[in-house]
Amino acid sequence: MDNSLRSTRLDGFFCELKRRKVYRVAAGYAVVSWLLIQVAATVFPPLEIPAWALRLLVVTILTGFPIALVLAWAFDVGAGGIQVTGPAAPADDCPPALKGKGRNLYVLAAVGTVVALGVGLIIWPRTVGRKPDKSIAVLPFDNLSNDPENAFFTDGLHDDVLTSLANVGDLKVISRTSVLPYRGKGHNMRDIGRALGVSAILEGSVRRSGNRIRLVVQLIDARTDQHLWAEDYDRDLTDVFAIQSALAQEIAGQLKAKLSADEKARLETKPTQSHDAYMLYVRARSLANGSDTEERKKAIPLLEQAIQLDPNFGLAYAQLSRLQSWIYFSIDPTPARLESARSAAEQAMRLQPDLAESHLAVGFFHYYGERDYDSALKEFNIARDGLPNDADVIRAIGAIQRRQGKWEKSTKSYRSAVSRSPKDPVLIRNLALNYIAARDYENAAKTFDKAVRLAPQDFEIKSLRAWVDVYWKGDFARFDKLLAESPEGPDTSPVAALARFNVQFFQRKFDDALASLARTPFENMRGETSAPLPKPFLAAQVHRAKGDAEQARRAYEQALPAAEQALAASPTDAARHALVGLIYAGLGRNQEAVASGRRAAEILPESKDAFNGPILIISLSRIFTMIGAHEEAISLLQKSLGTPGGITFHELRLDPTWDPLRNDPVFQQVLAREAAKKR
Known part of the structure; x- marks a missing residue:
């Protein structure tokens, strides 16, 4: 008798839910909520809306669910507007579908909606911010030697490790430009991981004494700050290339990155047999990587000296050709400069035709020297096969694509390069220039704003940002402020x-x-x-x-x-x-x-x-x-x-x-x- 009464009352309750349209509201709420989350998950990342905004949306949806049900129970919307729902109907009027199994299906649907949204709230924060498992940033190594000259060696070793890792196609490697701001101690690894979009960070120190070198490195999980692996390399200076190769292969293994036979062979290739030539190359590369034109020009005699010490130093020829091509393109478009670039590129290809940097040098000669963009793109694509993670190679491909009028492909390439070098204001500026060309001034402004934040003292970037307002709105206010300052x-x-x-x-x-x-x-x-x-x-x-x-x-x-x-x-x-x-x-x-x-x-x-x-x-x-x-x-x-x-x-x-x-x-x-x- 008691069970029959309870069943009747329960049937009456579910009938009342039906009459008051609570089920309809719950189903509609679930559908709209799902659509909102799907749209937000698709739209928020391209607009660079923070991940917490998506979590806030889910929390808001969950909070609103019981409120919507209460309002559906209490009020009804009809021809007369919003009205308080009238008294309950007799239980006998309940449709059969809401009794027994039919009723249970409605209950399961309502509960399932809430559970699904709850799981989304729990799971989403873990998945939205998750970084690729095979991504790494190599922070600048600390120079522990007393001799300041060893700073060049330490920086050179850091650059070479980055280049070695860029050979591994299964890795995402952040560029040198974007890790340089993190030189020195005191940085939070989780913050760096979030800023650079990586799951692992390598830090290390170098001590050079006489003909001995000691490199101490440790690999850190950027998500948890836990140490994954550490190693102490204590070798003779002549083994520096072996250290670089061993380190790159060990990192690839720790991150479960696949290493092809060709990649392994490239990692184990020595660029030169002369340590002195290598040191000259390291100093020259450091100068060539700078932004000051006169300083960059000083790299030329150093590279020429390195080549004199080792006439088979293909990497030095490649660097020399790239530098000569850039000078020709930027400030000195003379036949003599162009011939120097051509000769060095040809020597690099003759000595090491399988070297990615050789193809990069030939590509820049075609690009800067001859404006032969088809040939340049062909060489850059070959170079990317050897350096699939190098942001400079991807940047070069994007530069060629826009000169060919392939604007969408170019923008995609620049975005890919930025993902590997997110702290490079010059690279980000180039992406913004694509948006200007496309007359997409809103994205141009946002992108230049990023570059300005990274390089607040760079007048050229700030002036380009100001020009966006002129092109977009005819507004000189930002320019007036910039010039007044x-x-x-x-x-x-x-x-x-x-x-x-x-x-x-x-x-x-x-x-x-x-x-x-x-x-x-x-x-x-x-x-x-x-x-x-x-x-x-x-x-x-x-x-x-x-x-x-x-x-x-x-x-x-x-x-x-x-x-x-x-x-x-x-x-x-x-x-x-x-x-x-x-x-x-x-x-x-x-x-x-x-x-x-x-x-x-x-x-x-x-x-x-x-x-x-x-x-x-x-x-x-x-x-x-x-x-x-x-x-x-x-x-x-x-x-x-x-x-x-x-x-x-x-x-x-x-x-x-x-x-x-x-x-x-x-x-x-x-x-x-x-x-x-x-x-």
């Missing part, structure tokens, strides 16, 4: 001087722009291309914008000899042809101006270089504008507006260069159409 007096770098000038020119503060030029000690500045910009050329632009034709002509005449001399030294440099064309246009030498501008665009068309090609089209547009060929200028500008890396709406709106076009009806239509897109 700069020290009084002349700018300390040509980058800062040119940035100040450009902003003042865009803001039509012409007298301020001329005053800034007068203060700067730099006779030449460098903009977006390889052509040095003479100070008189910049002054001529201001005088022309002010309407002072005579002053502008004199300034153009002053700028011409230096520009023609630079072009004569490098007659295949497209940017130098463009600069000479602009000066000719300022002097009224219209036919020569157009010929030079067209020659620049022919040497480096957008179809050959999607990164720099659009800049040369803008230069040709400027030439046409200056000589009064408005139809040709506007036609090119319309094309540029739709090209990745082309001119932006706010540049057209603000730059005084385009003032001669402003009364042209077609130009006005172009601006109006672009303005409508911004609304």
Whole structure:
């Protein structure tokens, strides 16, 4: 009798749950909750929303579940709005489906919803933040020797260990640039692991005494701070390469990384038989890795000395070629420099054709020296087979892809490189430049903000971040703040001087722009291309914008000899042809101006270089504008507006260069159409 009464009451309770739509609310809540979690799990990581936000969402959903059930019991929503639910119905009216097994199914469904969300709350924090099991950061080794000279040796050993690990395709290895900030003691391993996205950290110390070397290392689990493995290598100095090989193989084993026969063979190959040549190479590599151009150039004689000591030192030839190619591309595009790069690359390939660095050197020669991007990409892909974890190799591939116009692939490559070098502001800046080219200013701003946080003293990165606001919104507030914070007096770098000038020119503060030029000690500045910009050329632009034709002509005449001399030294440099064309246009030498501008665009068309090609089209547009060929200028500008890396709406709106076009009806239509897109 008692059991029958309890069953009747229980049936009545579940009938009431049905009548009050509690089951429906529970099911709907579960479905919506699941969808919210799935969407958040997909969207949050690309937007770099912290993992705790996802956990907070799950907690909120769990907390809201019983509240939703209580509200469903107490209230009903009908034609009259929200109303208090009326008295219970008799138990006999209960549908059969809610009695016996049918009722149990509803109970199980409701309980299952709560349990699933609860398990998600417990499990998710463990899985969201989980790092790849085969990822490692090698912190800079501590130099325990008294002789400061041994610091080069210690850093060189650290670099070589990183390179050895980069050979192992089954590992994710963080780059040198991103681990350097953690030099010295006092860092929390868990914090480092989270910052670099790794599961393991290697730290060590080096003591060199006479011809003996002692390397003490320990491998640490970055998630738990537990020591996984330690070793003490006490060897003769001549065994340094054997130490590197043994260490890399041991780490791969500890992290359960697969090591192929080819990878093992590469690890066991000695780069040179001469210890003295190796030490020269180590010093040169340290200089070449720096950011100061003059310091980097000092690496060249050291590499040449290393090659004299060991003419079979393929790695030294490869490093020498890369450095010569970079100097050619950046500051000295002369035939002699290019020949030096070519010769060293050929020697590296002749001596060690299977060396990844040899292919990297040949790739950079094709890239920087010949702008042969297909050949460069082929070599970089071969290099990646040998150095699958090297961020510089992946960066090089991304650089080629964007010059080929493969912007999405390029951005993917840069993201991959950043994952291996998350603390490299220059690499992150390059990723941001891709976003600018794609006119994705929101992501460009976020990415530059990361770079600024990593390099708060780097004026160039901060100025590029400020330009994003100009391209995006026509907003100079960030630039005004940046320039106001700069020290009084002349700018300390040509980058800062040119940035100040450009902003003042865009803001039509012409007298301020001329005053800034007068203060700067730099006779030449460098903009977006390889052509040095003479100070008189910049002054001529201001005088022309002010309407002072005579002053502008004199300034153009002053700028011409230096520009023609630079072009004569490098007659295949497209940017130098463009600069000479602009000066000719300022002097009224219209036919020569157009010929030079067209020659620049022919040497480096957008179809050959999607990164720099659009800049040369803008230069040709400027030439046409200056000589009064408005139809040709506007036609090119319309094309540029739709090209990745082309001119932006706010540049057209603000730059005084385009003032001669402003009364042209077609130009006005172009601006109006672009303005409508911004609304």
